[in-house]
Amino acid sequence: MKKILVTVMALTLTIAAQAGKIDSTQFVAFYNYSIQTQDDEGQNVTDSLRLALLVGTRATYCTTVLSYNRDGRASQEMENAFIMHHQNVLTDVERSEVIAVEPIYPHRYESHEPMAKIDWTLTEDTLTISGLLCRRATGSLYGKQWTAWYCEEIPSSAGPWKLRGLPGLIIKAEDSEGIHCFTLYETKNEVRDINMIGNPEYQKLSRKKLMAFKKKTLGNPRYAKEPTYYVPKGADDVVEVNLNGTMYYVGMNSHMMTPQKSHVYKPLELE
Amino acid sequence: MQRLLYIILYIGLAVHASAQVRVTGRVTALSPSSEGAGGGLKPVSDVIIKLMNGTKTLAFTTTNARGEYAIELKSSPSGEATLQFSHISYEKESERLSLKEQTTKVDMILTPKSISLKEVTVKATPLWQRGDTLSHNLASFLGKGDVTLEDGLKRLPGVDVAKSGAISYMGTPISQFNIEGLDLLGGKYNLATRNIPANYVTQVEIVRNHHSRRVEKDVPSNEVSMNIKLAKKAKFKPFGQEEAGVSPFPTSPKGEGHDRWQGLLGVTGMMFTDRFQTICSVKGGNYKDFAQADMRDHFGGSDVTTPATSLFGGFDGGAPPQGEYLYQRNGMATLNGIHKLDSVTTVKVNADYSYHRATHDISQSNTYLAGNGNYVTVSEQTSPLSKVHLPKLTMNYLKNADRLYLSDVFFLKGMFEQNEGDVVANGKEIRQRRRSSSFEIDNSFYWSDRTPKGTVRYVSAPISFKRTPTLRLIFNKDGDGYAQTAQSSTLKMNVHTSFTIPIGKAFKVRLPVSVSAICDDLETIYSPPSTGGAGGGSVNHIRGWAFEPTMNPGFEIHSRNRRFYLSAGLGAALKGLYYNKLNYTKPVLNPSMGINYTFSANSKLSFSTSYTTSIGDMMTLLTEPMQVDYRTVRTSSGIIGESNTWHSSGEWKWQLPMQYFTLSLAASHSEGKRNTLYSQTISGIDISSSALQRDTRSRSSNFSVAATKNFPSLYAKLGADASYGLGNSEQAVNSDVIKIRSNNYNLHGNVSVTPIQWLELRYDIRYGWSRSRHSEESNTVTSLTHSGAIHVFPIATLDLSVDYDHVRRQIPSPIGGGQEGAQYKRMSLFNASAQYKWKQCVLRLELTNLLNQRHYAYTVFDGINTYTYDYGLCGRTIMLRATFKL
Known part of the structure; x- marks a missing residue:
């Protein structure tokens, strides 16, 4: 069964790597991303995932560390990447466009949107993290109020996910409800290609339609107990896999996997 | 147009x-x-x-x-x-x-950059600073042998945990202790710090410039609060600990021939969720202060103090400064719960009961100046026994929002005491008994709001009723029985209201107005030996009102960057005493001023100065003699005392949190003038005190410095502090006025270090020197105290330790002999323990007072009199105790 998983993940990674190069990294920033949510029995849980933010001169790309390292081994973190509905986000500063790709079993969805302008309010509050002097800023993006700590010593306006536009790299960002949190844990001077993402096979939806679709399907109370409740029968060639005591559905056509139990969906975007 | x-x-x-x-x-x-x-x-x-x-x-x-x-x-x-x-x-x-x-x-x-970005790795740092909040990752500071949260707190930079469990940061006692942002326990935070395992706590936050009321957040504050954040395993499900211990064989805490089994038993349960927190505990035992320490209220107010109990204190000599009571037995039960109704509103209930029984053995030698250079020495031997029951119920509603503060605290508490203080004085045996019951009902209401324009208004209205229905002292000397009884009732009401109006961005005008009214009824009856203690002696009966309306118009100025802040008030008041024996009214002005300059979040200078007028209370109208103990008669002068004090103090605090360094410097000066002079009269061995109508002045100055430094890589903490004080005052002996000058200094240093992984060392040294001079006499006392501990960890879960306290105190003899005649009393207390952590259990074998030291002696001066105490101590004890995490 592990072979199936490795094949699935290898295919996923290959798809991601197919597109053309648009930029090279100046540096790579690594973040811990956590979500405070509840499991299928209503118990509080914290899901976490490592993200890599590839920062170039004209574009940034935020993906999982597993994808960045081309690590296709089955792990808890891989399961979290599915449960947390992580989006790979390419921000093309030159074209002022954001492309997001998100797997929602049994399809991958691609959305294109103009780069959002976050009206950040800078404050005089400071926080020192590992010797980096950070300043606090607040702003709202897609219906959520964010508090971000940025470091002017790293002169890049990049940030994790779609957060950006501060006069320094975002070191920590947290929403006002304390549900979503991105925390930088490392930066590296690695030179990697930043490639265009997207694929003709992906389902194309506008950001608003994708958000509405997720709200309807993933926001349903049934979702945590039965994460594939909305998938019509026969939509994929599915096998069941038991991996370290957790049951997964693995789609042989979609090259996607999803655990048989999930966690309550906590959207990053509300409007 | x-x-x-x-x-x-x-x-x-x-x-x-x-x-x-x-x-x-x-x-x-x-x-x-x-x-x-x-x-x-x-x-x-x-x-x-x-x-x-x-x-x-x-x-x-x-x-x-x-x-x-x-x-x-x-x-x-x-x-x-x-x-x-x-x-x-x-x-x-x-x-x-x-x-x-x-x-x-x-x-x-x-221009393109030739050097690329410096790589950064963000580690889970031991310490984070966010504005005024310092967040400590507790695990980074813990030592191997640390079990409770209190053990961990002792290792944090700038944090000091006293023997009583009181926490202070850079010398300032914390004013609030929160768990996950909620103030569940008030001042009884020992319940948390001594019962929550250290590894259940992830972060300890210290909030400097803390504001307990959010509406006052732009007013400079010197308060410090602490908030602890719990690990996931300590949230949403109940947990706790059970403690049990027994001495493996009978020990002799009271001396040879008084063998006793010692034991302890306790269970503590707690639960912390986002909206509800509770800590409940039941404990009892006769080992050290087990079951008593958890109930200590560091913000005060656990007992009931009434005019009757203040006049006629017990015969309890207090706990020995070193070692343990000769014998004690304690019990307690407490239920605490807080419920968060919304993000700013909480409802809290605390119900406590504690029992304390202690036996002392004290030899006391008091030398009194009897005038004309003559001294009278009274030696006595007492074995006081005291029993105290303290029940208390508190209910609290609190809404603490940015624009509105609303609080109502209701409590009901009682204090039931029994005291035996038999004395052998100069070969004669005197019997002393004391019994009292007191209770207090209190309700405190506080409302404050802030308008969008910044105007702050508040109304505070505490009301309390205290009563001691009967307090009875019985004495028996040479077969003669005599007695003293007292009863008192006090109704106290205050109404404070104020509003602050901003004028421009930097100026505010304040107008606080308050009215305080206290209704007292106090009766004391002395029954002399001639009546066999059955009444017929001197009677004091005072009843009436103390009434004080106050108006304190003032202003506040702060700079635009809010670094500089000045506030001043006029402090106009009308002090009135309207008792059956006297009517007295006096207007007073008590101006005050405070200045703060904040250089940065880590450096702050503060200065305050005030002039205070105190008017004597009804106690000065007790002109008939009262028997306070078998040889002390107290008679008040009937003169309303008035004292005027000018006090100024300044303080500078500086810290480099990321370098784990803290430094504070403080200085204060007070000058006072009083229209009455304390006077003592010696007749035989009987002491009587009164007040003379005569102006008297006093002056005192104090300076202190304290610094701490942590080296996290070595798990080391160093601390040093020093203080110096000097002053002068006056006192009368047999109507002769004596001028007293005194000065003292104290030096203190401590270090805890882990030089190698399996060894931990702690050392503390304290040196004190004080001198008191009057007339031709000069008395000097020095004391040197060291304590140390060595912890060895042969394996990570086993902690073998030895600790000691060594005291060298000077006992001057003969009187006035100076340093040449000085005698020193040395005492060492050695303890050892072995502690083994196994899964959810901690087993601990404690050997206390290994050398079986039975006495501890020390001397204090009050200017002209010398008091030398020799406390009997609890002997060698062995205790095997186990703590199970539930």
Whole structure:
């Protein structure tokens, strides 16, 4: 069964790597991303995932560390990447466009949107993290109020996910409800290609339609107990896999996997 | 008319347009392909452009794909501004601008950077600073042998945990202890710090400049609070611990022939969720202060103090400064719960009961100045026994929002005491008994709000009723029985109200008004030996009101950057005493002023000065003799005492949290004037005290310095502090006025270090020197105290330790003999323990007072009299105890 998983993940990674190069990294920033949510029995849980933010001169790309390292081994973190509905986000500063790709079993969805302008309010509050002097800023993006700590010593306006536009790299960002949190844990001077993402096979939806679709399907109370409740029968060639005591559905056509139990969906975007 | 409107509109628009400032431009860099040719420039996108005024960022933006940018400001900044250009791949550039023009164009050519970005690794740092909050990652500071949260707190930089469990930060006692942001326990935080396992706590936050009321958040504060954050395993499910212990064989805490089994038993349960917290505990035992320590209220108010109990204190000599009571038995039960109704509203209930029984053995030798250079020495031997029951119920509603503060606290508490204080004095045996019951009902209401314009108003209305129905002292000397009884009732009401109005951005006017009314009824009856203690002696019966309306108009000024803050008040009051024996009214002015200057979140200077007038209370009207103990008769003068004190103090606190360094310097000075003089009269061995109508002055100054430094890589903490004080005062002996001068200094240092992984060392040294001079006499006392501990960890879960306390105290003899005649009393207490942590259980074998030290002696001066105490101590004990995490 592990072979199936490795094949699935290898295919996923290959798809991601197919597109053309648009930029090279100046540096790579690594973040811990956590979500405070509840499991299928209503118990509080914290899901976490490592993200890599590839920062170039004209574009940034935020993906999982597993994808960045081309690590296709089955792990808890891989399961979290599915449960947390992580989006790979390419921000093309030159074209002022954001492309997001998100797997929602049994399809991958691609959305294109103009780069959002976050009206950040800078404050005089400071926080020192590992010797980096950070300043606090607040702003709202897609219906959520964010508090971000940025470091002017790293002169890049990049940030994790779609957060950006501060006069320094975002070191920590947290929403006002304390549900979503991105925390930088490392930066590296690695030179990697930043490639265009997207694929003709992906389902194309506008950001608003994708958000509405997720709200309807993933926001349903049934979702945590039965994460594939909305998938019509026969939509994929599915096998069941038991991996370290957790049951997964693995789609042989979609090259996607999803655990048989999930966690309550906590959207990053509300409007 | 229309024309006029157009003109006004035109002027308005012109003024608005002239106020706006716009900076635009294009950022480029040399294109690599054309570098040699000296030609082409390429636009650079995503360049961060900041418009700065000094260190303040006025506005910022980034360039678009064409390298263009535009920054707009609503108004032109005062002075010069700087435009900064930064990009990860290019050298930082800047340009000075005067911004006199409405639109300024600044193009910039950037130079590629040869050095790439310095790589950064963000670790789980031991300490984070966010404004005034310092967050400590507790696991980074814990030692191997640490079990409870209190053990961990002792290792944090700047944090001091006293033997009683009281926590202070940089010398300031904490004013609030929160668990996950909720104040469940008030001052009884030992319940948490001594029962929550250290590994259940992830973070300890210290909030400097803490405001307990959010509506007052812009008022400078010197308070410190602590908040602990719990690990996931300690949330949402109940947990706790069970403790049990027994001495493996009978020990002799009271001396040979008094063997007793010692034991302890306790269970503590707690639960912490987002909306509800509870800690419940039941404990009992006769080992050290087990079951008593948890109930200590560090914010005071656990007992009931009434005029009757203040006049006739017990015969309890207090706990010995070193070692343990000869024998004690304690019990307690407590239920605490807090429920969060919404993000700013909580309801809290605390119900406590504690019982304390202690036996002492004290030899006391008091030398009194009897006038004309003669001294009278009274030696006595007492074995007091005291029993105290303390029940208390508190209910609290609190709404603490940014704009509204509403609090109502109701409590009901009682204190039931029994005291035996039999004395052998100069070979004669005297019997003393005391019994009292007191209770108190109290309700405190506080409302405060802040309007959108910044006006703050408050109303506070505490009301309390205290009563001691009967307090009875019985004495029997040479077969003669005599007695003293007292009863008192006190109703106290206060209404405070105030509002603060901001005038401009830097000035506020305050007008606090308060009315305080206290209704007292106090009766004391002395029954002399002639009546066999059955009444017929001197009687005091005072009843009436103390009434004090106060008006304290004042102002507050702060600088625009809020670093400087000054507040001052006039303090006008009318002090009135209206008792059956006397009517007295006096207007007073008590001005005060406070200044704070905050250099940064880590450095603050504060200064305060005030003039206070105190008027004597009804106690001064007790003109009939009262028997306080078998040889002390107290008689008040009937003169209303008035004392005026001017007090000034200054303090500077500086810290480098990231370097784990703290430093504080403090100085204070007081000058006082009083219209009565304390006087003592010696007759035989009987002491009587009174007050003479005579002006007297006193003066005192104190200076202190304290510093701490942590070395996290060595798990080491160093601390040092020193203080010096001097002063003078007056006292009368047999109507002769004596001037007393005193000075003292104290030095203290401590260190805890883990030089190698399996060894931990702690050492503490304290030296004190004090001198008191009057007439031709000079008395000096020195004391030196060391304590140390060695912990060895043969395996990670086993902690073998030895600790000791060594005291060398001076007992001057003969009187007035100075240093030449000085005698020193030395005492050492050794303890050892073995502690083994196994899964959810901690097993501990404690060997206390290994050398079976049975006495501890020390001397104190009060200026002219010398008091030497020799406490009997609990002997060698062995205890095997186990703590199970539930």
